[in-house]
Amino acid sequence: MNVPNPANEGLSAYGASDTVLVLNSGSSSVKYQLVNPAGGEPVAVGNVERIGEEEGVITHKFAGITTKRRQPVKDHTEALEIVLALFAEVGPDLDRAHVVGVGHRVVQGADVFSKPTLIDDEVQAKILELAPLAPLHNPAHVQGMEVARRLLPGVPHVAVFDSAFFATLPEAAYTYALKKDVAKKYAIRRYGAHGTSHQYVSGKVARVLGRDLSQLNQIVLHLGNGASITAVKGGVAVETSMGLTPLEGLVMGTRTGDIDPAVVFHLARNAGMSIDEIDHLFNKESGIKGLSGENDFRELHRLIEEGNEDAKLALDVYIHRLRKYIGAYHAILGRVDVIVFTAGVGENDDIVRARVIADLEPMGVAIDPERNLERSKEPRIISRDWTSTHVMVVPTNEELAIARQVVALIADK
Template identity: 65%
Template sequence: MNPTSDGRHGATASVLVINAGSSSVKYQLVDPVGGEAMASGIVEKIGSSEGSVTHKVAGGKTQRTVDVPDHGAALRVVLDLFSEQGPSLEDANVVAVGHRVVQGGSLFSGPVVIDDAVVEDIRGLIPLAPLHNPGHVRGIEVARALFPDVPHVAVFDTAFFQTLPEAAYTYAIDAEVAREHGVRRYGFHGTSHEYVSQEVARVLDRPLEDLNTIVLHLGNGASASAVRGGVAVETSMGLTPLEGLVMGTRSGDIDPAIVFHLHRNAGMSIDEIDDLLNKRSGILGLAGDNDFRTLHELVEAGHEGARLALDVYVHRLKKYIGSYLAVLGRVDVIAFTAGVGENDEIVRRLVMRGLTDLGIEIDEVVNDVRSPEARTISPEGTKVRVMIVPTNEELAIARQSLELVGQQG
């Protein structure tokens, strides 16, 4: 059911979207029909007496230092700010609370209304996402207690990639070990990849099932996907978000034996190597800073590490684009999204350079123009259309939540 046709909830229906991490809670009050964020914010440093909260609403922003010993206190702070600063949650007609959950394993191929059994399933997936799912569970439990009269919906980062062919999600390791420990490619950023591939079809006014799209979600975390007719057939992230593209602080693809080498010869523990590959690698590890604005300034100043970091980043992207061209056989659109993808004209220009013989190029003048709108940056008549499509994961979660609640009602 299209959420715009949900007569039961009416045009004023809203969804409160919550993304609870280990030490933070991000939130957004969304009008799923109009697409507007009515309010948004973040509570940080949960577990501290000197936490912080930022609450944004039309016409103003409130920032405070707060005592947030746990997720319950954090969400109560959020409720207080809605009461004090607006908008009123009662007047907003909140019909669902949508929760972002990073890891849904093989259990969840779409959004689900949360009950006790779903919470236990998400808890059971903690070994696959020890940094993310514990915070999600705590956030869900507290939110269900604070909002007992509306349905809660879990939307999973991994769900969109449950359509991957077996050949794409299977790692070539001992099959019994893989089955016992859930080792396979899950993929992440799925809510963004799904939203962007659908937006491409909407903006171009073409049937989704007719389009083959490569989506490049380039933020501090980065991932690529190959989407055939709206169905994901390949993605770069794997068992965890560490695999794939070079990222802000993550290495992306490496020889797995590097782990053994560092353990045996550098005396590094598994936890130290985990920290190295997830938090001290990528652009940060090569250039000393993972902010792309600073990276480009360093390149201009002649910093060799920054130049190499940018070259490695672009090279990896080109490799994935080429492999996805082969997987799809025909590509209609390459869509850039997320912070770097939407805002960094230098990265887009470098990634697309040299691909003319594949029918891929950009209009550099159009590429350099900043705009919040989805748009085409390739010349008219090129074989592959190159686009910038802003992502909106909160809106996607809100719409999936409202649609599911409408179906359940």
């Protein structure tokens, strides 16, 4: 099997000092990193938050120094102007940073974009056309592209799609049992999200283990405020938990995850709630926060220690859903070589990891308690030596993955 590995491709075309500016434009924020794709380290990182509000929050980190400011930020144009001014004022100077490209994170590429794509007016317009599938994300991405292309016209701009890794899903995995002509007309199918993270982490696992990626079966758990799980067979995604939107699947910080769709009808008919109100409820006020009042897992554990029953139930529901998906994906893969935890919760919460893997010894899976408690930013194995399935913690790095995909694309041009 010829497995693409954007994490390594194309690096030889550029020097070790070259950089890529990675932008993630949200509805009210712009996050950015200046990345050295060869070495893998971030040169500078920052974000502009609360765009359009009375007071914006600006953070820029470079050379161990954090610059933080509070001021009104009218729109994305002003946000990116502020970012470029900070590079000039605080550093590094972008003219001397050998910026070879700008990578734009895009949540939804649907079945139109299955790989990184050079941005021109036509591509930008098409991404905006896909906004009904990601109304909270794609319009903001396009705003960022418009401004960045105008302010940084001298380098190629590349869109890297969260959904692209899932272009390999089998038809049986991505098809909903919805009336066929309706699904086709409105492009309703499973697209997935967090694909850049799942692809990066599954590739990193192979390199850490010294194994051929095409020979590995993995279950990757991306557990942050948003959460998803993917079955990766030989470097290729064959199943994933997020669907048409990032709402489907696991219980998340503020999202319901899987829920009977008839709950929508029930709330509309009996609670008089509008579609927009239900959308807000499911995406912003549910999940761990809806059950416990908190979506920060550190606070959740504190509440549990204090005897809070709502917090205990929230964690129980969260763990139950995760274990159910692991069992299902084990059946789909047939053999599981690695179960890997990544993202904020996955990388840092030893309690979640221990509970997810508890009592799976009959499946050849067990965590070593001491290894699980280790605090490290390095990829590591936390399973017992005798197990047939490795359990690993592998920090994700979506910005580096995007930067390397940018370099790989422009190296081919």
